[in-house]
Amino acid sequence: MVVWIALLLIFAVGFWLVMRHHDTTTKNAAGGGGGGRRGAGGGGPVTLTIATATKGNIGVYLEAIGTVTPVYTASITSQVTGPVIAVNFTEGQMVRKGDSLIEIDPRPFQATLLQAQGTLERDEAVLAQAVMDRDRFREAWARNAIPKQQLDDQEKIVLQDAGTVKNDQGVVAFDQVQLDYCHIAAPISGRVGLRLVDPGNVVQSSGTVTLAVIAQIQPITTIFTIPEDSLGQVQPRLRQKTRLTVDAYDRAALKKIASGTLLTLDNQIDTTTGTVKARASFDNRDGALFPNEFVNTRLLVNTLQGATIVPSSTIQHNGTVAFVYVITDDTAHMKNVKTGVTEGNNTSVTGINPGDVLADSSFDRLQDKSKIVVSKQPMPTSITAGSSAP
Secondary structure (H helix, E strand, O other), X not given: OHHXXXXXXXXXXXXXXXXHHHHHHHHHHHHHHHHHHHHHOOOOOEEEOEEEOEEEEEEEXXXXXXXXXXXXXXXXXXXXXXXXXXEOXXXXXXXXXXXXXEEEXXXXXXXXXXXXXXXXXXXXXXXXXXXXXXXXXXXHHHOOOOOHHHHHHHHHHHHHHHHHHHHHHHHHHHHHHHXXXXXXXXXXXXXXXXXXXXXXXXXXXXXXXXXXXXXXXXXXXXXXXXXXXXXXXXXXXXXXXXXXXXXXXXXXXXXXXXXXXXXXXXXXXXXXXXXXXXXXXXXXXXXXXXXXOEEEEEEEEEEEEEEEEEEHHHOEEEOOEEEEEEEEOOEEEEEEEEEEEEEOOEEEEEOOOOOOEEEOOOOOOOOOOEEEEEOOOOOXXXXXXXXXXX
16 A cells, blocks of 8 residues: 555656656746747848938830831842952941942943944934934025925934934833943942952843942941830820930840930831830940840930939839838838839839838848837948939
C-alpha cells in the first residue's frame, strides 16, 4: 500500500513538472513573436528619403514606334543598252542633284544622231527649194502665165516637205535623248548606296537591273502611328498651323537621337489597327537618323501649365487608388492623389500642393501616421518646374 502511494506521488510530481515546462516554453515563444512584430511594425521611426512636389509645366505626349523614311529614294536604271565605261561615284558618297554617276559608251548613239541630223539638213534644203518654187508660181499665176492647178500642187508639195522636216526634227530629238541617257546623273541630292555595276558591264535598256540607289537623308522623315482616339488632340493643332515637336529615341527609348516637327497625317484610318499614320520631318544634319531605322517617337501635343509635379517613384498604388505619403512634423500622412500626365520620371498629380514633402523610399515599412527620420544619404536629383524628359 505504501508503495502504491509513493508511486502516485512520483507520477503527480512528474506530471506537474512537464506541464510547467510546457507553459514556460509557450510564453517565451509568444513573447519573442510579439517583440518581432513590434520591431517590424513601427516600434521605432522609419528612415527614408524625401522629395518635394513642385509647380511647373509638363508635356502631354503620344508615344509610338516609327520607321525612318527618306523623303525621296531614287533607284537608277539604264534607259539604253551599252557597256559601262565609267562609274563616277564611291560607295556611301553624298551627291548633289546633277552630279555624274555612270557613263555608258555614247559612240553608237552619237553616230545615229549624226545620221539623223544629216537627214534633217537634206530635207530642210528640199523644203526651202519647194518654198522657192511656190513663190515663183505665185508670181507667174498673178500674170496668168501658169494654170492655178500648178500653183496649188506646189503649195501641197511645200506642206509635204514641211511634214518631212518635222519628222526629221523628231528623230533628231529622240536620238539626242538617247545620247543624253548615256550620261546618268543624280536625279536628287542624297547618299549613294553600294556600287551595283562596274566598268565593262553591259547594261540593258529594259531597266530591270538597278545601277545605283540614292536616298535623301537631309532632311529625312519618320513615319509612325497614333491612335484614332487621339486625333482630337492632334488635328486642331495642325489646323492652327502649330509646330508640334516630335522626338526620336533609340530602340531602348533612353537616348534622344533627334528632334523634328510633325508634317501631316494620312488621309484615312487603318481599320485593322485603329490607328492613322503620321509623318514627321527631321533636319538630320548630323546623319544620326538612318533610312529604315526603327525609333521610338514622342509627339508633344500639349503642355500643361502650372501643374503639381512629383517624382513618379513617390506614387504608390492600392488597386486602382493612387496615394502618397506627405511628411509633416516627422510624421507620414497617407493622401490619395489623382495622377495625370507622365513625362520622363515625373508625373502630374492633384490632391496635394506644391511644396509638400513626400516620402520617396521605405514604403514597405510605412503606414499612415508612422514616425519618420530623413536619411542622411545623398538625395536623388530633385525635379524642377518645367523639366522635360531626357
